[in-house]
Amino acid sequence: MSETASPSRRGRLLRIAAALVVLLALAGYVVAQYLSGGGGAPRCVVRAQDASGDSGDSGSGDSPSYEMSPEQAANAATISAVGTTRGLPERAVTIALATALQESALRNLNHGDRDSLGLFQQRPSKGWGTAAQIQDPVYSAGQFYDHLAKVPGYSRLPLTEAAQRVQRSGFPQAYAKHEPDAALLAAALTGRSAASLTCSAPNSARPGDPAKVRAALERSFGPGVRAAGSGAEVSVPVSVTTGAEAEAGPSEDPAPGEDSASRRGWELAHWAVAQAAVLRIEEVSYADRVWSAEEADKGWRRADPPRTATEEVRLRTAR
Known part of the structure; x- marks a missing residue:
């Protein structure tokens, strides 16, 4: 009995040891990814515009990016x-x-x-x-x-x-x-580089709170930001001048075709996308572009139907 049982016990011990090694390796990988900020969804990517003015949100271009x-x-x-x-x-x-x-x-x-x-x-x-x-x-x-x-x-x-x-x-x-x-x-x-920040959103049924979005906007940007809206909708006017615009030197002038309102609008829009996972924002739209959590892999895309108003940024929280 002992001669046949011993190999069996050794086999079990080897399998247990192998399982422990795999679990430790997995735990080490997870810790390393957390500490380095890499791997796993959801993720956010900022990507530079190319010469044509396209930010390459699809990830197909060679523009510099940071994840x-x-x-x-x-x-x-x-x-x-x-x-x-x-x-x-x-x-x-x-x-x-x-x-x-x-x-x-x-x-x-x-x-x-x-x-x-x-x-x-x-x-x-x-x-x-x-x-x-x-x-x-x-x-x-x-x-x-x-x-x-x-x-x-x-x-x-x-x-x-x-x-x-x-x-x-x-x-x-x-x-x-x-x-x-x-x-x-x-x-x-x-806001100097339009449509260049996009995030994927976590799958969660937890709804957002428009009141928390408005409070976060005011806390980050100051009381000059007066967001309005009803239900899950939040609208943020872009008329308040930011410090970046007031202090910008010649090298920081808006890009061709952009004005200060456009820069302000993209600043607010990119802030909202960056905060989407925290504040449960499912859609952000500005000018003729829209970002949505459901189609986050497409980044910023053309709004359908088209809208060109630049007076406000529109947000919608998850319901």
């Missing part, structure tokens, strides 16, 4: 909105986004080196605010911009130097590697 999770996109959109609302130019938003990419990979972390926390790994012990304040993306972005604005000529400095003047990092050259991705994100989120 991220909905959490990262929502945080990036908040950082951008806080910057433009404070009257800062696109360069400031680029610096802030590159810094957050390096410090937290655009995640609102509840841990870090010593007492560092949040998107920018700010430290309560160094006077950045309380732990609760620092983990509020609007507050932490505002603190970063407050310090950046005190750096003389920051918009003309190399990005890594401007970021280091604020952060005092032990790795001051690390910010530079994120500049291309940050610049691409800033171009879309400040």
Whole structure:
């Protein structure tokens, strides 16, 4: 009996060991993907326009692109909105986004080196605010911009130097590697590059709350944003001038065919798409383009029937 049972037990042990190895490998993969921001749906992609003005949302072109999770996109959109609302130019938003990419990979972390926390790994012990304040993306972005604005000529400095003047990092050259991705994100989120940010949406029956959408808009962009609407619909006027437009220099003028209202409209529209997973927004439309969660793989597409009004951005929450 023992001679025949022993190989059987060894076989079972080997199968159990093999199963454990597979489970550990799978767990390691999931952790690695979470920490790196890669793999798995849903995802958000920002893609540059090509020479024809097409953003290549289908992914078929060779335009530069950056892929991220909905959490990262929502945080990036908040950082951008806080910057433009404070009257800062696109360069400031680029610096802030590159810094957050390096410090937290655009995640609102509840841990870090010593007492560092949040998107920018700010430290309560160094006077950045309380732990609760620092983990509020609007507050932490505002603190970063407050310090950046005190750096003389920051918009003309190399990005890594401007970021280091604020952060005092032990790795001051690390910010530079994120500049291309940050610049691409800033171009879309400040509205300079139309129809270049799209997200896939999670499959969920959970409805959205238009009141939460309106509150989030006002919190990110300030009380100047007065969203209206009824039921699941939210309309956002684009007439309020953003800081990005007010402060834009010659190199940040709207692209040919774009005016300040168009830039403002795309800023609001891209913010809404970036926040879609968090706020359960299922459709965003502006000018002659529409993005919907149901057809997120198509990115921004032509509205049918066509509409060309640029006075407002329209959102619809999930029902």
